[in-house]
Amino acid sequence: MTNSEIVDLLELTGRLMELHDRDTFKTRTFQTAAFNLDKSTADLGNLPVEELIKLPGVGKSVAQKIREIAETGHLTDLDELLAQTPAGVLDMFRIKGLGVKKVRTLWQELGVTNLQDLQLAGENGQIANIKGFGASTQDKILSALEFLQEQQGKVRMDKAAMMANMLYDELSAHFERVEISGQVRRKAQEVDSVQLLVQTSDPVSAMLTLTKLPNLKQNERESSPFVWRGRLTGFDVQVELLFYPSDQMNRQLFIQTAAESHLQQAGAGGVPLLQAAYASVVSEVTGKDTAEVEQAIYARAGLPYIVPEMREDDFAFRWASHHQNDELVTWExxxxxxxxxxxxxxxxxxxxxxxxxxxxxxxxxxxxxxxxxxxxxxxxxxxxxxxxxxxxxxxxxxxxxxxxxxxxxxxxxxxxxxxxxxxxxxxxxxxxxxxxxxxxxxxxxxxxxxxxxxxxxxxxxxxxxxxxxxxxxxxxxxxxxxxxxxxxxxxxxxxxxxxxxxxxxxxxxxxxxxxxxxxxxxxxxxxxxxxxxxxxxxxxxxxxxxxxxxxxxxxxxxxxxxxxxxxxxxxxxxxx
CATH class of the missing domain: 3.20.20.140 (Metal-dependent hydrolases)
Incomplete structure (x- = not known):
């Protein structure tokens, strides 16, 4: 296991021990070890007990716990605590401003065991009546809940890119061409749909191939004959796989990457980008690479070429009236x-x-x-x-x-x-x-x-x-x-x-x-x-x-x- 996985399990154990009011000294032992090991560069999973106890904040007891985690992937102490803790109570730790003591109070005094109960208790004014909380804390909890609800089903840019690359590698073994598109390609900071295009002339066979992949779970209701929708195991964000024949891939890569408001932009001739993407001029360069196809689409609409990252709305065209694409900063x-x-x-x-x-x-x-x-x-x-x-x-x-x-x-x-x-x-x-x-x-x-x-x-x-x-x-x-x-x-x-x-x-x-x-x-x-x-x-x-x-x-x-x-x-x- 990685260092971060080991530290996370130790930290969660300490937090749940505090939640269940276990021995203060033992609780602090886990918390101190997690805090110190979070900065460690040692390979925790491969160190013996005698080497682990040399690390700051690690005693023999915690060292043995680390060995248990490394060898089994679990910690018995944590498994027992989790069995005594409603899953929804763990979700309450995601609320800004709710520490262990406040979560314990809400659980024990109000019987709140999930975020839905927490919101109801706040809306009914019950939280404000608890000693040590008050109306201000109640308002902050409700605001934090609203924020979390708005973020459900989303992942950060880095995790979305990781998912997209995992899917790309998996799918490329089965299909001639696969392209990462959508929000990931245009570098959205938050992603609610990880989208890839799959080249195939036989969508039925393609769908059957996907059903055999172990890490993909299809949402049949949301899917269609030409679109697979579902989840990648371990991630709570939608995956969308679109099937297109070879002569549509470049055109659709452009369409699926750009946001809708960007596609509605039109040049002096009044031709919107989306319409230009289907124009005959694009067909003339279908056999060429993606960049050439996309440049042809912008030219057909009478608009300057916009890099994928900027295809959000009309801002890019205002920017382009004063700048050139080669002015944009690069890693180099x-x-x-x-x-x-x-x-x-x-x-x-x-x-x-x-x-x-x-x-x-x-x-x-x-x-x-x-x-x-x-x-x-x-x-x-x-x-x-x-x-x-x-x-x-x-x-x-x-x-x-x-x-x-x-x-x-x-x-x-x-x-x-x-x-x-x-x-x-x-x-x-x-x-x-x-x-x-x-x-x-x-x-x-x-x-x-x-x-x-x-x-x-x-x-x-x-x-x-x-x-x-x-x-x-x-x-x-x-x-x-x-x-x-x-x-x-x-x-x-x-x-x-x-x-x-x-x-x-x-x-x-x-x-x-x-x-x-x-x-x-x-x-x-x-x-x-x-x-x-x-x-x-x-x-x-x-x-x-x-x-x-x-x-x-x-x-x-x-x-x-x-x-x-x-x-x-x-x-x-x-x-x-």
């Missing part, structure tokens, strides 16, 4: 990465290890931005540890040539009043500062905007990190006045982050073009906590392109020399 354009974490705070790799991997990726600089002192839960750095880390960075940099550098950054918490959580003397030691909100996320639009504006006004703020604090499909971001925030960034020369983690993708792509219009650059930051996390910049590039981000307005597309010059000049301006 990125020269470095600036928001990353290491073992100095809550990362899993050392600064040196992260930097070395960046060099392997062909990047020329790595920016470390570990958590600041307020983020004690994440091992945030106080001023003394900042100094120690910067000494280490100087030592590592001394071993590099002129083609690579580690920049000294920090992810400084924006406090409730908008101030950063270091004094000016400490802030002045960094090459750059990523300012982010991590705590007290429940705010009105006015409060949240004011808080960000003050942080932006701080001369040491270089980059505004994940501006709304959202977690896709899990937590709605706090409301902000995007225009006011972007305008302030323009005034104070602050970069805005596109947090490339597929859990965030924040700032939302809809605001990228406005930021560029105001002269605000955007930085595609992975918020990486391990080596694999650095690759999340691929998602950031996809979202950047969807929003029309150009290489020229991408902060981390600057070369090492340009970035060094920019940061030095900014620090010099602060000292004036």
């Amino acid at each position: 354009d990125l020269r470095g990465t600036l928001h990353n974490h290491s073992t100095w705070s809550d990362g899993k790799q050392s600064v040196a290890g992260m930097a070395a991997y960046c060099r392997e990726l062909g990047l020329s600089y790595f920016g470390i931005a570990d958590h600041s002192k307020t983020a004690s839960y994440a091992g945030g750095l106080d001023a003394e540890r900042v100094r120690q880390q910067q000494v280490e960075i100087d030592q590592i940099n001394a071993g590099f040539g002129s083609d690579f550098k580690i920049f000294k950054g920090i992810e400084s918490d924006i406090l409730g009043d908008g101030s950063l959580d270091y004094d000016d003397d400490t802030l002045a030691t960094f090459d750059y500062v990523v300012a982010s909100v991590h705590q007290t996320l429940t705010m009105s639009l006015e409060k949240a905007t004011t808080r960000l504006l003050r942080a932006i006004e701080n001369p040491y703020t270089t980059i505004l990190g994940h501006p709304t604090g959202r977690l896709l499909l899990a937590r709605e971001g706090y409301p902000i006045d995007h225009r006011a925030v972007i305008d302030a960034c323009a005034e104070h020369k602050v970069i805005i982050e596109i947090n490339a983690s597929p859990y965030r993708l924040d700032i939302d792509w809809h605001w990228i073009d406005y930021a560029m219009q105001q002269g605000v650059m955007l930085s595609i930051n992975p918020d990486a906590h391990d080596l694999v996390g650095l690759l999340d910049m691929h998602y950031g590039v996809a979202i950047g392109r969807k929003g029309g981000l150009t290489k020229a307005m991408t902060f981390n597309a600057l070369t090492l020399e340009e970035m060094s010059s920019y940061l030095q000049q900014r620090r010099a301006e602060i000292r004036k």
Whole structure:
């Protein structure tokens, strides 16, 4: 089993032990082990007990539990707890603001055992009457329930891509041509249907082939002779497989990829894209590749060619009136990465290890931005540890040539009043500062905007990190006045982050073009906590392109020399 799977089982065991009011010391043992092992790079599943007990937070008892998980895929203690816990109670942990104690109270005092009961109790006012809850907590629970209901049946971009690739590999073994289409191809940040096109001249045989594949479960009611609909085992999102003959594949790949509002757009001749897709001119290039067919469709409609990521609505055509497709940022354009974490705070790799991997990726600089002192839960750095880390960075940099550098950054918490959580003397030691909100996320639009504006006004703020604090499909971001925030960034020369983690993708792509219009650059930051996390910049590039981000307005597309010059000049301006 993977480390994350082992840690998840330990964490769930600790949570359920607390829920059932088991021995406090034993409960804490599981919770502490899960917290510490979440950062471990050791191969937990293959370590013997005598090696496991050498890891932080792991005693002999927990080490034996880890061996049980690794060898059996289960944990007896957890199985017993799950047998005593209604499945719906576990769902209640997904509600923002509901910790173990509150879930236990709702279960024991109101008999709430699922989300439907929870919503009913809130609508009837029962939650507000419980000691320690009140009307405010009840309202927050109802709002969180509404948000979760809106997200049902959806997956994030990364999981959708993984599913699509799994299906592609499976189907390609049985069919001559398979294409990933729909929301996945146009890089939607949330996906409610994973769609692929399957080339076949015999839909009946194709359907029979699919029924024999072990990981696919068909929804016969939703399917038709030419469309298979159902689920992929282990995923709660619709899978849609469309059957087309060879001469329809390119045409349909275009149609199925674009959103309906994009297909309705028409050029000067009044021909909508959807109509152009069926026009005879397309037939003349049917035998050619997908790109040529799609270019012919746009030409027939009298419209400029739009890349798949941008085929959402009419925005792309407004963008195209001022830009060319080759201006859009690509992975190859990125020269470095600036928001990353290491073992100095809550990362899993050392600064040196992260930097070395960046060099392997062909990047020329790595920016470390570990958590600041307020983020004690994440091992945030106080001023003394900042100094120690910067000494280490100087030592590592001394071993590099002129083609690579580690920049000294920090992810400084924006406090409730908008101030950063270091004094000016400490802030002045960094090459750059990523300012982010991590705590007290429940705010009105006015409060949240004011808080960000003050942080932006701080001369040491270089980059505004994940501006709304959202977690896709899990937590709605706090409301902000995007225009006011972007305008302030323009005034104070602050970069805005596109947090490339597929859990965030924040700032939302809809605001990228406005930021560029105001002269605000955007930085595609992975918020990486391990080596694999650095690759999340691929998602950031996809979202950047969807929003029309150009290489020229991408902060981390600057070369090492340009970035060094920019940061030095900014620090010099602060000292004036």
